[in-house]
Amino acid sequence: MAFDVGDKVIFKVFRYDPAKDKAPYFKDYEVTIERKGMMVLDGLNQIKWHIDGSLSYRRSCREGVCGSDGMNINGMNTTSCMAHIEDYNSNVLIIKPLPGFPVIKDLVCDFTDFFNKYYAVKPYLIEKTPPPGTERLQSVEDRAKIDGLYECILCGCCSSSCPSYWADPDYLGPSALLNAARFVMDTRDEGSDERLDAVNNIHGVWRCHTILNCIHACPKELNPTKAIASLQKEILKRKY
Amino acid sequence: MEYMRGYIDRYQGSSKSGEFNWLMQRVSGIALLVLLLGHFFIQHFISAPVGGAGYAAVAARLSDLGWKLFDMTFVTFALYHGINGIFMVIEDYVYSGWRVFWKGFFWVVGVLYWVLAALTIIPFKG
Numbered sequence: 001m002a003f004d005v006g007d008k009v010i011f012k013v014f015r016y017d018p019a020k021d022k023a024p025y026f027k028d029y030e031v032t033i034e035r036k037g038m039m040v041l042d043g044l045n046q047i048k049w050h051i052d053g054s055l056s057y058r059r060s061c062r063e064g065v066c067g068s069d070g071m072n073i074n075g076m077n078t079t080s081c082m083a084h085i086e087d088y089n090s091n092v093l094i095i096k097p098l099p100g101f102p103v104i105k106d107l108v109c110d111f112t113d114f115f116n117k118y119y120a121v122k123p124y125l126i127e128k129t130p131p132p133g134t135e136r137l138q139s140v141e142d143r144a145k146i147d148g149l150y151e152c153i154l155c156g157c158c159s160s161s162c163p164s165y166w167a168d169p170d171y172l173g174p175s176a177l178l179n180a181a182r183f184v185m186d187t188r189d190e191g192s193d194e195r196l197d198a199v200n201n202i203h204g205v206w207r208c209h210t211i212l213n214c215i216h217a218c219p220k221e222l223n224p225t226k227a228i229a230s231l232q233k234e235i236l237k238r239k240y
Numbered sequence: 241m242e243y244m245r246g247y248i249d250r251y252q253g254s255s256k257s258g259e260f261n262w263l264m265q266r267v268s269g270i271a272l273l274v275l276l277l278g279h280f281f282i283q284h285f286i287s288a289p290v291g292g293a294g295y296a297a298v299a300a301r302l303s304d305l306g307w308k309l310f311d312m313t314f315v316t317f318a319l320y321h322g323i324n325g326i327f328m329v330i331e332d333y334v335y336s337g338w339r340v341f342w343k344g345f346f347w348v349v350g351v352l353y354w355v356l357a358a359l360t361i362i363p364f365k366g
Contacts, residue, residue: 167332202331206258209328235259 001089007033009085011043013055014096017105024103026094027052033085040073040080040093044107057107064219067153070160071107072096077157077217098160114156117172121180121198126191142187149182149227151220158214158224170203174214174224177205181227184234196235205231258331261324268321275314299366308361315357323350 003009009031016024029051031043041062048055057080058068064082071080073095074088085093101109127136152175159165159173172180180199183189199205205228214224301307323346330342 164332169335200257200259202258204257206262207332209332232259232262236263239259240263 001086001091003033003036003038003086005033005035008091009033009043010092011047012092012094013044013047013107014103015055015106016103017054018103031085038085040083040085040095041069043085043093044080044095055107056105065153067155070098070109070155070157070219072099072160077161079153079155079157079219082219098156100160100162100166101156109156109160111156113169114159114173114175115154117159117176118154118179120172121176121183122191122195123176123179123183125183125186125189126194127188128190136188138188145185145187146182148222149178149185151222152178152182153220154179155219157217157219158222161213161217163211163213164207164209168203168207171207172199172201172204174208174228177208177231178222178224178227181231184231192234193238196231196238199231200235205235208232261327265321265324265328268317268324271317272314272321275310275317279310279314299364302361302364303366308364311361312358315361316354319350319354319357323347 011029011031012026013029014024015021015027029047031046034042034046039062041059044055044057044059048057057071059081060066060068062069062081064079067079069080070077073080073083074090074093077098080095095107097103097107097109101111101114104110154175156175158178159175162171162174165171165173177199180195184192184195208225208228210225210229212225215222218224302311326346327343330339330346334342
């Protein structure tokens with residue numbers, strides 16, 4: 001659906017302030033298309049700056065790098081700064097916080113548990129041999145092995161879209177597991193054994209039932225399911 | 241029941257990490273596919289062509305030691321695959337002490353069905 005400058009779009013936004021509201025509710029805002037290719041985040045900014053300053057949401061870089069503004073727009077998780085309003089082919093956008101995460105206020109979710117799971121997979125280079133003089137060089141082929149893994153911006157869209165993640169509060173989730181794969185597949189890293197130990201768990205890689213929601217949700221077009229499968233393969237290869 | 245989680249996970253025996261069950265679910269799945277298609281083709285195209293499977297033919301087949309082995313393998317994999325699938329659902333959704341109960345319950349159900357199958361297949365003489 002193509003919008004012209006001046007057209008109106010209704011944003012139905014999830015509102016909840018635990019200090020004031022007994023229950024969450026949706027509030028309608030009329031957003032004016034100001035320019036072609038306007039993003040959902042631009043619409044939210046328009047609401048925040050000109051219509052209702054009480055609306056809370058996270059944003060920072062507004063270009064899909066910081067991963068702050070993960071939210072659920074018309075049923076799909078994405079980062080609002082990477083979502084064109086006109087791509088939804090609708091005059092009404094229903095905007096909710098990420099499903100399965102505790103809501104702090106409006107569209108702001110509590111990411112404590114999400115980041116604890118991220119830290120659980122040791123998402124940093126573990127080295128056992130001293131660095132060779134300057135830096136650890138990598139061949140072009142070895143570097144290509146972490147393509148599709150290193151780009152994760154930790155927006156939480158994948159984990160929040162995963163029914164296994166909703167069902168099992170301890171499941172590490174697609175995001176943490178993709179980041180585990182990012183280091184396991186990195187030829188410079190020497191901590192694969194301890195990292196694989198951390199994910200070879202009843203709440204780790206085996207909880208993935210290839211539902212594939214994470215792939216649809218990821219605004220960076222990464223493939224967490226494939227990353228989890230590569231971890232499963234690596235664990236089985238080392239054991240059998 | 242939050243405090244029980246570690247306890248429950250520690251006492252899962254061989255399914256502690258879930259890797260063996262995960263692998264065997266795939267192995268049994270492939271085995272079932274081979275056994276089922278094998279059974280189908282031998283039944284309907286090789287040993288007894290369509291329309292020719294009367295009681296006598298079936299009884300003769302069921303009395304055969306090879307077929308008894310085939311059927312026991314089939315039923316073992318089928319029960320393993322089915323019950324193991326239920327275990328995975330339980331691991332997904334049940335975190336309290338009920339997990340131990342439900343897993344135990346389906347262990348018993350699986351073993352009982354296996355015994356029932358063995359009693360039906362092994363002593364059959366026609």
